[in-house]
Amino acid sequence: MAVLALASGCAREPSGLPEGGPIVIIVVDTLRADGLGFHGYRHATSASLDEWAGRGAVFEHAFSTAPWTLPSVGSLLTGRYPANHGSGRREVALPEGGTRNEFVGLDAAAPRLAARLSEHGYATAAFVTNSFLWPGFGLDQGFDSYDFSRSKFRDQRAADVMVDQALAWIDARAPAAPWFLLLHLLDPHLPYDPPPAVAGRLTAGYHGTLATPIEPALVRKVNGGELELEPADQAFLRGVYDEEVAFVSAQLARFLDGLAARKVLERGLVLLTADHGEEFLDHGRLEHGHTLYQELLRIPFVVWGHGVRPGRRAEPVSLVDVMPTLLEALGLARREDLDGVSLWPALGGGGAPGPRRLYAENSLYGEPRRALVEWPFKLIASGDPARFELYDLEHDPTERVNLAAARPEVTAALTTALLQRAQPVHARAAVELDQETQNELRSIGYLGGSSSGDDDGD
Numbered sequence: 001m002a003v004l005a006l007a008s009g010c011a012r013e014p015s016g017l018p019e020g021g022p023i024v025i026i027v028v029d030t031l032r033a034d035g036l037g038f039h040g041y042r043h044a045t046s047a048s049l050d051e052w053a054g055r056g057a058v059f060e061h062a063f064s065t066a067p068w069t070l071p072s073v074g075s076l077l078t079g080r081y082p083a084n085h086g087s088g089r090r091e092v093a094l095p096e097g098g099t100r101n102e103f104v105g106l107d108a109a110a111p112r113l114a115a116r117l118s119e120h121g122y123a124t125a126a127f128v129t130n131s132f133l134w135p136g137f138g139l140d141q142g143f144d145s146y147d148f149s150r151s152k153f154r155d156q157r158a159a160d161v162m163v164d165q166a167l168a169w170i171d172a173r174a175p176a177a178p179w180f181l182l183l184h185l186l187d188p189h190l191p192y193d194p195p196p197a198v199a200g201r202l203t204a205g206y207h208g209t210l211a212t213p214i215e216p217a218l219v220r221k222v223n224g225g226e227l228e229l230e231p232a233d234q235a236f237l238r239g240v241y242d243e244e245v246a247f248v249s250a251q252l253a254r255f256l257d258g259l260a261a262r263k264v265l266e267r268g269l270v271l272l273t274a275d276h277g278e279e280f281l282d283h284g285r286l287e288h289g290h291t292l293y294q295e296l297l298r299i300p301f302v303v304w305g306h307g308v309r310p311g312r313r314a315e316p317v318s319l320v321d322v323m324p325t326l327l328e329a330l331g332l333a334r335r336e337d338l339d340g341v342s343l344w345p346a347l348g349g350g351g352a353p354g355p356r357r358l359y360a361e362n363s364l365y366g367e368p369r370r371a372l373v374e375w376p377f378k379l380i381a382s383g384d385p386a387r388f389e390l391y392d393l394e395h396d397p398t399e400r401v402n403l404a405a406a407r408p409e410v411t412a413a414l415t416t417a418l419l420q421r422a423q424p425v426h427a428r429a430a431v432e433l434d435q436e437t438q439n440e441l442r443s444i445g446y447l448g449g450s451s452s453g454d455d456d457g458d
């Protein structure tokens, strides 16, 4: 196994980063891990990034904590699962019938990675593009500077622009002054509208009726059963998404080149990850937010930098591990109640954290869903009362065969563990959305509740 080969080399003594070593976290919205060359994808989406991956620690089985942005980025920035940082969606019944979504922001009392780093003397900055990263949801807490833009519909900043902004911000730091930068790129998210540099690269042979930009309305029609796509149309949809991935990958490689030129990798740490993936009819629908299958939960997770031993790691990891890892790397006490474990020893080539349970919860559409991973098994609970599905991710990575009946002992143990956890009920008040955020979320179709084409029969 890759992990054994890696672990058998000489692991470095666990010492920390050099004092004040810079920290970079890059999140690519809607980037499924298996759509990247270094995770085995058959199309050329990430050539220069694949080369970079060869120089980093690549975690093969990295999990998001939710299939949509707000709760998953919340986990990244707090070290807690959505139930414990308190942010997510709830569905409320309308007096006239039907439902709509309400959103709850991060608990102000939840830990904040940026605040801890700031306390330690770090300048902290975020460049983010996504309506769910609107400061009103509380993700900006702890950042000195939080440069936010909404979505791809209006003031979109594409990856090339954001990489330039990030490098300019780094160049404006005083030499040796410590800093933390969060960069959140939205390019692969709907609408799929690949820029000229990549448009047609993977879709040139298509002669059907679809054309870019692919808007959310088309996706809602497919998910609602009003529109059936021919195989060629399906391939075109995936192709234009892949072209967006190719664009963002090239920009990421450029960013990593820029970081290397500035010696960031010698003294600091750089993490590349995603908030969730994207479905292309893997389980019958498109987009994300609606299930907890692997096309939505499995994310890239690659680390470069000081003391990082390049190679492939097989232990399952989660976005909740990021904050504990960085605290340990910087020699900072873990004084908050965090859900994750430190991967710092693993990054140096040391042993895996040992058997553990990872969770995902809170969907953006339809019925409540929760999942628990105890490698290689994954239990998914849907609805209330819950229906349970069990998968063996080692032998069935795309979750085709539900083993819930065939493996009753595993199902029972994981069901008990999942049900013992605190319910992800967000008891606090919903966030008052400003008009612009409301308009944005409505235009993408994110304010609807049960009208979004879910199959839960409510």
Ligand SMILES: [Zn+2]
Pocket (backbone or CB within 6 Å): 029, 030, 068, 069, 070, 275, 276
């Ligand atoms: Zn997202």
